[in-house]
Amino acid sequence: MGWRLDVAEASEHYLTESDLWRLTQQFLLNAAHTTTYKHVLMKALLECTTELDETGKVTFLEISKHVTKIYWNLVITNGLRQVNTQTVESSVEKVLKKFQIKHNVPLEWSFENLSGSLKEELCKSVNQVYKNYVYGSFYSSFNGTVYSFNKKEEWIKIVPVYIVFFEKYKRILMNVTNYQLSIFLEKYNSSELMQNILNKVEFISARHSLKEFKEILLKSGQDKCFYCRKTLKKIHVDHFIPWSYIQNDVLWNFVLSCPRCNSSKNNRIAETKFLIKLVDRNKEIQNLEYMTNYTEKKLQYVYELSKLNDGHVPYGTFSLERR
Structure with missing residues (x-):
């Protein structure tokens, strides 16, 4: 009882x-x-x-x-x-x-x-x-x-x-x-x-639209592809740590990317150099409402656990050199 x-x-x-x-x-x-x-x-x-x-x-x-x-x-x-x-x-x-x-x-x-x-x-x-x-x-x-x-x-x-x-x-x-x-x-x-x-x-919990997060990141000055740094024309919102690992939509895990990088990365974990970039990016937006309970330690911890469970070559190891 x-x-x-x-x-x-x-x-x-x-x-x-x-x-x-x-x-x-x-x-x-x-x-x-x-x-x-x-x-x-x-x-x-x-x-x-x-x-x-x-x-x-x-x-x-x-x-x-x-x-x-x-x-x-x-x-x-x-x-x-x-x-x-x-x-x-x-x-x-x-x-x-x-x-x-x-x-x-x-x-x-x-x-x-x-x-x-x-x-x-x-x-x-x-x-x-x-x-x-x-x-x-x-x-x-x-x-x-x-x-x-x-x-x-x-x-x-x-x-x-x-x-x-x-x-x-x-x-x-x-x-x-x-x-x-x-x-x-x-x-x-x-x-x-x-x-x-x-x-x-x-996929019952996955968002059908990430427009809200796109607008927040654009207003905060994120106008280049997070991965290749080209100016964004068509904008994709990417889960830095794939949704299948984190199972949640939180602002500190979203980045804006070009269609090519988003498609290439797919469900893979990004290379560590991109984690360092995301840590720095999140310092710039840490005072926004949607960053509640975010810590750098939490991001790094979830990232390392996701890497342990990912069987792919990290995104960024080869793909960007091939562009």
Whole structure:
């Protein structure tokens, strides 16, 4: 009955990497009995590790932004049921559908199409569901080892060893979470809706438009390709650390590039000389609103972990010499 907990401290156990894999496997195999709530929270936590403060703390509302985007695109955009019965809808489904009808939002709209005020309203409603039912239950699923939380103050604080684990194995953990979520959805949705389900689940959090970030970087004077330094005519917005590794859209990881460099780099990790350039670039924009909780140490740490998990030749080693 962990969902009834209002406040809880993480258990102070020494955990090896083997322990973390065992607990995660236990969670993944047992998480979805009635709803998709825990798997979606796992996806949200993996996405928002880049938004943690220096103590590992993140607010319920910040997590809810990720949870709400995931659910909007699953429930409204793709029409997928999130509960193991044909006669009852989950609380999140009810919140989303009531909101969509109330504001007459077109069903084909993605979460990104909503205005800022509508997003805020919906996130608060979804947050209430997760606050009531999910944080305590998720805590218990990891035997109380994953985070501390406080429902009244609305925050969780992830245990340091889990932060390292989540960052180090983010791509693998996200893939297996997506797979387990897809298995649950397959049981309770029609075969028609389940077409390309893994692809839908994998990219359900990816932004459809990066225009907002492009405008911010252009206004800050970033008018040349980050990689080849040619003046930009046609502008692409590139995840410096590929989205498949970071699983989040944060300003400090975006650069502007020409189409050729963006296409050549693709899903590869850039060479270290470009990391040094990005560190310097971020010093120039560190006072912007979207740079909250950014640190140079965080960027370097995520970059090194991504390199360890990347099997490609680093971008910049050969490609620029061939231009």
